[in-house]
Amino acid sequence: MFLDRIVNQTRIDLAQRKIDLPLEQIKRQALEQPSPRDVLEAFDPRDRVHLIAEVKRASPSKGLLAPDLDPVATAKIYEQSGASVISVLTEPHFFLGSPEYLTAIKNAVSVPVLRKDFIIDEYQVYEARAWGADMILLICAILDDQQLRDLLNVATSLRMRALVEVHSQDEAQRAIAAGAVIIGVNSRNLTTFEMNPYLIRDIRRILPEDRVIVAESGIHSEADVRRLARYDVQAMLVGESLVVSKNIPDHIQMLLRHANHTTQVKICGLSEPEHIDTAIEAGADMLGFIFHKPSHRYIQPERVLEVLAASQSYTQPRQGQVLPDLVGVFVNEDADTINAIADQIGLHYIQLHGDETPEFCQQINRPVIKALSLRQLEDLERLASYRDITWRLLIDTPTPDWGGTGRTGDWELARLAAQQSKILLAGGLTAENVATAIDQVQPWGLDVSSGVETERRKDSQKIAAFIAQVRQSEKGQQEAPERQEESSLR
Template sequence: MFLNQIVTQTLKDLEQRKKACSSSEMMLHAVAQPPPRDLLEALSARRVVDTAIGGTDTSNQPQVHLIAEVKRASPSKGLLAPHFDPVALARIYAMHGATAISVLTEPHFFLGSLQHLRAIKEVVSIPVLRKDFIVDEYQVYEARAWGADAILLICAILNNEQLKHLLHVAHDQRMHCLVEVHSAEEARRAVAAGAQIIGVNSRDLVTFRMNPYLMRELHYTIPADRVVVAESGIHSAADARRLARYDVHAMLVGESLVKSQDIPGQMRSLLEGANQSAQVKICGLRTQVHLNAATEAGADMLGLMFYEPSHRYIEPAQVKMLLEDTRFSSSPGDEQAAPDLVGVFVNKEADFINEVVEQVGLHFVQLHGNEPP
């Protein structure tokens, strides 16, 4: 699996880097740096939103920030940007609404570099995050020495003791950590360790499968006083809007920006989608074509009619079969944030409704009739 390979290679690289520059020397380089920019404060602030009349407004707006990622390649997708200029890319991000910049520094699988991080830090005024597979405190000091304001910590490759220790070391360096989780168990571990910024990555780093419903599943696991960042599978305004309804503070986006022919336009589209308050439900869907079309059109919710007299009625068993083949199912390579499923019932008993909820996997129930409380 890629994750084990990456961690193994990271440990080998660390041995060589420690020979070239000892831990004590790296600590001195880290301490010599100017104070880091505050990522937590940046993501907690109310983002200034352009209004239709050309002014700005910070009131009554869902404030979802964008962490734009400088990313040349990935193990699952290969080379993303053949003509890669990390500094030019970072400048575009900073000029067009990014609140922070994430920089891949892993050299073998992502073709990243600490040199990229330093060069970017020198030309932007927003926080810069080192995104790498950090397993040793040496890498924390190294990140600070090269100019990082914050670092990524991945729960999947750290035990509880390691996670707490690395958070403590980063805190001593006045750096914040984006602690990445992929499950409810990891989310609870991150919270218990004291993580203030929690990233929910919908892509499993071992299987690379996408779980488009993960943010919804973890929504109530993470306390309201933590900053939540949505990661992976954010390619369109519709994707951003669906994730934003779970009270995320920010979205981390790399691939769809790096590959875009119009990066400023793509950034604008994502930010507008994430900060749009209206939600859309398309109801009465009966075929796979309907489900796919509504999903691709950007629907936030898909309505399924479980009222037999309606000409739009669909059998629960049929829905289950359709969902297994629909493009928003959780399958390898699926990159789309999924809409929620809403079951529409009329005068049905609670036992029947609960049975359909379990059978189909409904997220919401819509009642039309005289159902008891």
């Protein structure tokens, strides 16, 4: 198995290096280094997705990626294009990395540098520091609890930070228990090389809010990064798609832009496979199902599983297709019922559209979208009481019943709300008015139901047109100078 092989090889190499340069000497070299760069600062502000860009010539899963890669020149381009940290593979046999790359890159850039290797011994931590690293990788899969703690302690004693990598709920718990501050969720299984891009969605829920979360591996496309905006990660670790890119600055700009400035689209009130197919193909980010019986859009929980199973795009996604997250919408339902339905059909988010209190929201075992309506300026204060305990707020048009009425609300108030919180804008949105809504409100996301219906039934053409319109208007926005933050940041 690959992981065993690489760890064995690492042990053999390490034994030789310890003979060539005893621990005491490498320790001394580590301590003689100037202080490491501040890694945590590189992830500020925490509500943005930052880039850890990796210098990676080859990988055991893909072979030679970039035969002519110039490590230092590449790292400089990464930095100039907006990377917050540079990751450098130092493993020589499988990744064709080298300690020399690390030291040369450290001297050429001013952002923190991560030593990417299979670290199993404190010797390697001192080595990393002696070579100039500000940060090391610790892989849970190859360390027991005691080793993990010990290596974290050595890193801390050298004022370095560790990226603690996990690939399961169990490893995530171990990382948390060991006190890991920066936790990476690797989508790639290092034993089988299998990719699971949805792992981050499940693991994110159990990671404490005060940690820095890094999404690792397999990040290529706009859709790959747009989903990261839903999982509230602080960074993405990208190697392959950067080193093979013909235009690294453009690729980095794309990644940062789509992780930080896209508008999420939720298509709500679905009940037929055909519309689910259309929504997925058009690139919807979330699919909403209404579990409020009086609504004409009501769907039985069991039925959701059936319509998803009948959707070709959902069950057999195209290569590279990112599937949307599932949202269940409830109105004044009891918490046990909601939680049971969430588990039964594997919902990712719960939207509460009634009079639920902040306390009630906390009884829900999924991230909560709380719908609120704004009538006047004072209502903004009400948002504040929900903001910190919910995942997102949804601003809907004030109506006597519970949403989905097709009327637009006060977009000026919504704009103020969007400045304070990540909001989803709802109420009367259509392909015709959505560009104006985005322009005026600048919401984190949009929620649409009646605007993509004809005679109270979902309309595939309208769904596709709506999403196309959102993506189109984003392109327009990005050309405006005030949206060009990424490139002017450094």
